[in-house]
Amino acid sequence: MSQVTTTDLYEVTMALSYLREDMRAPATFSLFVRDLPPGRGFLVAAGLEPALDHLSRFRVGRSDVEEFATALRRPPEDLAPLHGLSFDGEVRAVPEGRLVFAGEPLLEVTAPLPQAQLVETYLLSLVCHQTAVASKAARCxxxxxxxPLVDFSLRRTHGPEAGxxxxxxxxxxxxxxxxxxxxxxxxxxxxxxxxxxSFVEAFDSEEQAFRAFARTHPGPVTFLVDTYDTDRGVVTAARVFTDLGLGPGCGIRLDSGDLGALAHRARAALDAAGLRDVRIIASxxxxxxxxDRLVREGAPIDAYAVGTKVGTAADAPYLDAAYKLVEYDGRPVMKLSPAKLTAPGPKQVFRGPGCRDVIGLANEERPEGADPLLRTVMRGGLRTDPPDLLSAARARFEADVAALPEGARRIEDxxxxxxxxxxxxxxxxxxxRHRIERRTGGGRTVPG
Structure with missing residues (x-):
């Protein structure tokens, strides 16, 4: 199935109406997060690379039109204007790995109105999910x-693609x-x-399980020691490591119980067996x-495996994000709904020292000592640069975190x-705002 049809139905009905009304002038939409979730001092921009992949191959084919028609219970010929629609617009965006805050656009799309409208849902889905998870992972x-941290989230994420x-x-x-x-x-x-x-349980004893695993995997191995009694599991693992001459690079994994106390006892047992190089991994x-609690308590844990709560961003699984029209055919527009006010016009974010950010217009001069965050990443429906590398995004993240105020880096509050x-x-x-209020009768709004 084409990804084009992975969209909300109202994107289709609006795009078709625009085409019927010949409203094809350039429109700019801004994707931003209204408010940071509780417990977050920052967000990490993520999801841009797959978003650009989607836009670069976006084209409404005949089968897409047929699916739209089926959803609307209308004959396909009614939706014929959508056939062949592709994305040939411009995207300005915050590169992946940069830190962003409330109200700042993560990306802005400028394209003929039907195109810019029809890609909304997919872009929001990609950017919001990945930004939410990246922000949770960054705090870890x-x-x-x-x-070191390892991602163990696949089996608990909301589907394999999310994993x-x-x-x-x-x-x-x-x-x-x-x-x-x-x-x-x-x-x-x-x-x-x-x-x-289950691997340990399949054998008659832990020792048999550990020895079998080591025979199959001769390189550094990690034994899961808490299937039965954790302290005894550590002693058994130490005996197998010693008998087989295993040591540096190997580890034991603690997966339940009081991880801090267990880690202290495990470290003492491993050290007493002369296995100071065997690592302790907690999950x-x-x-x-x-x-954070285990690190502050001084638990002798060398690495952490995190899964469910990180892969689902469990304490903040969604972002209060929006994709709003800010300009159409050269005319700045805005929304005046209570608690959902938007600002008009294409924008830029200017970052000063210490993450002191100014949200301005895209065409204004940057303040002295500040750098613009959004850059042009797509023009005419084509990427302006080769696909970004994870290593480059990681370097941007590390640089931004280093400049982040200490209060925003805190895990608690x-x-x-x-x-x-x-x-x-x-x-x-x-x-x-005054122009809209004059046109609509003094700015009276209807709740809802």
Missing amino acids: VLAGAGR GQAARVCALVGFAGTSNVAAARRYGIPAAGTMAH GGLDEYGV PVPPVPVASTRLTALTTVV
């Missing part, structure tokens, strides 16, 4: 304080590996994994809050920077 990286996206954005913010084999190959991420409790319902509007944007907003 901060909590880990330099300790692949999670693996990618976790790598983008600095995760060391993923359990997702397909994502590892596709994105060049190191694959990582150990064993399940089991962890996210940034659990990792972070304080996000608040962007301000430029003088020109504020003035334009006032002018456009």
Whole structure:
């Protein structure tokens, strides 16, 4: 099935109406997050690369028209104007890995109105999910304080596609590996994994299970030691490591119980057996809050595997995001709905030292000492540059985090920077609002 039809029905009805009314002038839509979720001091821009892939191959084919017609219960000839529609517009966007805050556009699309409208749903889905997960994963990286993290989320994400996206954005913010084999190959991420409790249970004893696993996998191995009694599992693992001459690069994994206390006892047992190079890996319902607690308590854990809560961004699984028309045919427009006011005109974000951001108009001069965040990434429906690399996005993320105020980096009760509007944007907003209020009778609005 074509990805073109992965859209909300009203995108189709609006696009068809625009075509029927010959409304094909350029329109600019801005995709932004109104407010940061609770517990977030920043967001990490993500999802742009797959969004550009989608736009570059977007074309409404005959089968798409037939599917639209079926959904609308109308004959296909009624929707014929949509046939052949492709994306030949411009995209300006914040590169992946950069930090963004409330109200700042992650991307802006300028294209003939029917095109820009029809791609809305897919872009929102891609950018919002990946930005939400990347932001959660980034906080895990901060909590880990330099300790490696591995993505274990695939089996708990909201579908295999979401699992692949999670693996990618976790790598983008600095995760060391993923359990997702397909994502590892596709994105060049190191694959990582150990064993399940079922493997241990299938043998008559833990020791048999560990020895069998080591025979099959002669390289560094990690034994899961908490299937029965964790302390005994550690002793058994130590005996197998010693008997087989295994050590550096090998590890044990703790997946349940009081991970801090268990890690201290495991470290002592491994050290007593002369296995100071055997690592301790912790997993089991962890996210940034659990990792932060263990790190602050001084738990001797060398690496963390995080899954469910990170791959689903469990405490903030969605973003209050919008894709709003800000200009049509050279005319700035805005929305005046209560609590959902938007600002008119194509925009730029100017970042000063310490993430002091100014949201201004796209065509205004940047403030002294500030750099523009949005750059042109697509023109005429074609990418302006080769596909971005995860390593480049990770470098941007690390640079932005280093410049982030300490209050925004906190795991508990972070304080996000608040962007301000430029003088020109504020003035334009006032002018456009007054124009709309005069036209609609004094600005009276209907709730809802």
